[in-house]
Amino acid sequence: MVMLVIALVGFSIQSNLGDPIRPLVGERVSPEEREAMAEKLGLNDPFFTQYFRFVKKALKGDLGISFIYQTSCTKVILKHAPATIELILGAALIIIVISLPLGVFTALKPRSIFSKLVMGFSTLGVSIPVFLTGIMLIYLFAVTLGWLPSYGRGETIDLFGNGYWKSGLFTIDGLKHLVLPSISLASIMLPLYIRLIRSEMMEVLETEYIKYSWAKGLSPMRIWMVHAFKNTLLPVVTVFGLQIGIMFAFTILTETVFQWQGMGFMFLDAVQRSDISLLNAYLVVVACVFVIVNTVVDIFYGFINPTVRITGTK
């Protein structure tokens, strides 16, 4: 349902703004030739007929032809996707590793100075735009200190030998290049997660079953890390699913700052060079990713939450 609407939006953008003939035949064609071409491509058909054709083609994986790259959009996106995926993985890793302990700690000891510092920094964190974090990181670590590279993906390895998945995860240089972009992408979400985990954990700690666990004489570690933690995790997982979508939006910014050759970079390139079919393809793919991610999160949620597993649906 969501997919169809987005495809519709994307398609109407394309049909109103885009000129599908230009990428096919170039700039210099006579109006008669154009007209013939348009007829052949079915561009004179009613809007919805065209739309359904578009959806049909999209289902087969055909998203049109990119004007800049002169190949199919699907290919272009597939080539750029690994960079974005690796960036998101890097950022997600940082978020998980940092936000879980900090969130739990601030929930358990809300009055300690460290917790107050963390909360203060998290307010500061949400106030710094992600691109500014990126710029400051570049200035500090790349320009001033010269420790880490400031742009590009560095050395990559062709993972499956077919030229699509060029991975930077397996070379030191590639990993070095990943550090700053991941940190800056993580920086915008990190405060959110710390706060979320903190407030969920605090709520859970107030519940009857946690009080009962104390009455059972269990050790604090077991109560916090087993009983409270799993219940804290449930809502966090759901939000994580939603936020991955937002992370996609922020990859556009991060990739611009770090010249990271991913989908966001490609998207902006498409915008600046008026490659509408590529723009449209990006939209459809991102929507697709949202749906997939949400489904995966739902399944995972069902996996850790017994109440959902039994009834089958939410």
Added chain:
Amino acid sequence: MSHLLNVEDLEVKFALRFGDITAIDGISFSLDKGEKLGLVGESGAGKSVTGFSIINLISKPGFISKGRITFEGNEISAYSDSKMRQIRGDRISMIFQDPMMTLNPVFTIGMQMTEVLMAHRKMSKGQARKIALEKLKKVYIPSPEKRLAQYPHELSGGMRQRIIIAISLLTDPAIIIADEPTTALDVTIQAEIMDLLQELCESDNMALILITHDLGVVSQVTEKIAVMYAGKIIEYGPTDQIVKHPVHPYTEGLIKSIPGTVIKPGEDLVQIPGMMPTLTNIPQGCAFNPRCYLKEDICTTATPELKQKNGAMAACHMK
């Protein structure tokens, strides 16, 4: 002579922004091996806080400000947290009010049972499971093996409360503190659960502290009663004596509001007028005086002490 549990002059305060308020105001009672005590009162009288303060688990910002609690001859009110933890759930276990909220929704019954044994006894998971099964049978849970693998939400409220009772039996405790164990259940199941508790305490010679607002239940189950009002015990003694010959006008009122006890069929039930005061504005003198039909001047100036009367203790100037 030493009691199993002795509570002396217990005072519990809650630290609030505008100062401390007293929730429990110097109460004393004792409990012997296998004895069953009923703590009775309206909500807000301090019954639950009393129950929780025995195992030192009063929720923040409450704290014990005065008094001594001794258990098996040791002053447990002076225990450190980790020492107290060895008592909680082992020698003294607790049953909570709402079985729907008491079990952790994301773990199996089996896990929530065995963890208690593994925390208090050095034993393997297999041994713990065996004991868990044995206790589940004891509380008459059908097909106990199956239950161990189930999650709380798959069971009914009555079933869950049985499981919680089974959990409290796991370590063969000396005392079970049951905080309104039947309030959240259907009326038909209430009686079953009460009978079960009574039966288990008698067969295993466990002491029971039954916290409830229902004097009717207490009078059928326990040997001793302590009636609480606004953080104080106002009447304390053998159940029979108190139910048949209540001294304090409040107790009298409570009893008269239960059908089929002192009041004979055909007579009207009596209602105590007014409401219990909130802890922030407890009346001067006897806290019950605004609602009392025997009220005299002294009731508004001096706080009555518990004193011997008809084989029980009561705190009333007029009797």
Added chain:
Amino acid sequence: MRQSLINFKESYFLYSFKRDKVAMASFIAIVIFILLALAAPWISPMNPYDANNIDIMNSEIPPAWEEGGVKQFPLGTDNMGRDMLSTMLYGLRTSILIGVGAVSLQAFIGIFMGLTAGYIGGRVDSILMRIADIQFSFPYLMVAIVVSAVFQLAFGIGKYEMLAVPLLILIIGFAEWPMYARTIRASVMGEKNKEYVEAARVIGLSRPVIMVRHVLPNSLTSLMVISTIQIANAVMSEAALSFLGLGMPVTRPSLGSLIRSGFDYIFSGSWWITVFPGIWLVVFVLVINLLGDWLRDVLNPKLYKG
């Protein structure tokens, strides 16, 4: 009026405000920011939009205290020779204008949709909320980026830059209205069966009147909290769009586009073009967020958890 002023003076709201130094400081800072933005044309040393004042020879002059700095440009100049201080003041003005404008638009659409959905209910409700859900499932920044990209393509860059302010207000406004709509709807659903609404209906008030005069005021606390947070969000979104080159043009820079133009020069060591507007923006957003946090803690409304 007088009575309500007295009520306000004695309220818990004011009491806790006076006690909380952070909230006080944030509030004062916001007022200063707004005053600076309003007064920008009078207090800034030069008008950065006026090409006559700009001398390309003055470009990339460092701040006055650095070597090579000039007193005339206390915070240095940018790559086009504009005084940083003036540009930042004007940039703040633009950012605030867009932020407040966008939030007003969001609030207007959101409140209207929320009230309609909540009060009429039934099919209208489910259709409106469906739309909100679909848009909500797409991150607002994504929506804003895509829409502005499309607008830019549709209008052509030149025309887009001329219309940038109203367009940005429109884009950011439309990108975030579901937040308001959901909150309002939730509180309307809660309120509409209460006695006072019933009573208002009995005395013959029309639906729109009941909604606006009776139900809406009950949602005000939630609205206040959301609005503060949303203004911070809108300013951030604007900065992000401008940074991507989809927002304000460099000739009339907002804080975001200033940072963008400075970014190209950061490798050559001209850090001030990026850093000053960056700090400026962060401090501004930070004080709004701090005030928003405080408001949420004090008013503690039941926000719709999305």
